[in-house]
Amino acid sequence: MTDMSRLRNSTQNQGEAWIGLNNTGGNRTWHWSLPGVEYIHNDSSWNLNGRTEPGPGNCVRKRDKLVDVSCDRTMWFICYDDKLILIKENKTWEEALDYCRESHRGLVSITNPYQQRWAEVRAKNASSPFVWLGLRYACTLNLWFWVNDKLVCYEKWSSEGKTEDCGRAVGMMRGGPYEWVSQRDNKKYNFVCFK
DSSP states (O other), X not given: OXXXXXXXXXXXXXXXXXXXXXXXXXXXXXXXXXXXXXXXOOGGGBOOTTOSSOOSOSEEEXXXXXXXXXXXXXXXXXXXXXXXXXXXXXXXXXXXXXXXXHHSSEEOOOOSHHHHHHHHHHHTTOSSSEEEEEEEEETTTTEEEETTOOOOOOOOBOTTOOOOOTTEEEEEESSTTOOEEEEEXXXXXEEEEEO
16 A cells, blocks of 8 residues: 555656556457566555456556556656666675776665665575675674664564674575574675665
8 A cells, every 4th residue: 555655646646657667469458567576466556446456557646546548648657766776797796886986876784674675686696695784793893784774674584594793794595584593794796886
């Protein structure tokens, strides 16, 4: 429901707007235009007008609910501004931190399930078994901290993954369930930066 509210607010009450959901090939399988993002069908999101499934249109517009329509209509559209980027270079945690700070805004911090989901979309395309996140263990303070000073208010540790020891940082699994695992920070993995 949060995604729908965000989508509704982003149109700024301009009425109908295109979103990046479409049906290619006429197989009635919906796809997001953003690569690597899977569409999860939810009947309550659609305005079916008494039908049991979406109609014959191959593109989707949004007002209060989703409606499939012909792709040749002219209307407002909504763009997605992606803030995360996967760097497919294997670096130590410190090297990844330096790279992200020099080339982007920093290593990613994850403070809610929504951010976790977007990081997962990036991680699944990694060429290493884990991707570095911006979470590191501070021995002197005996705590985990995000390097951008965000509070650790959301966690997704694997059952055996939270080792509290010096020289440790978090690697997120490349595949599902995309849990976090404490890793020696001298290992070399791909990493996710904030743009």
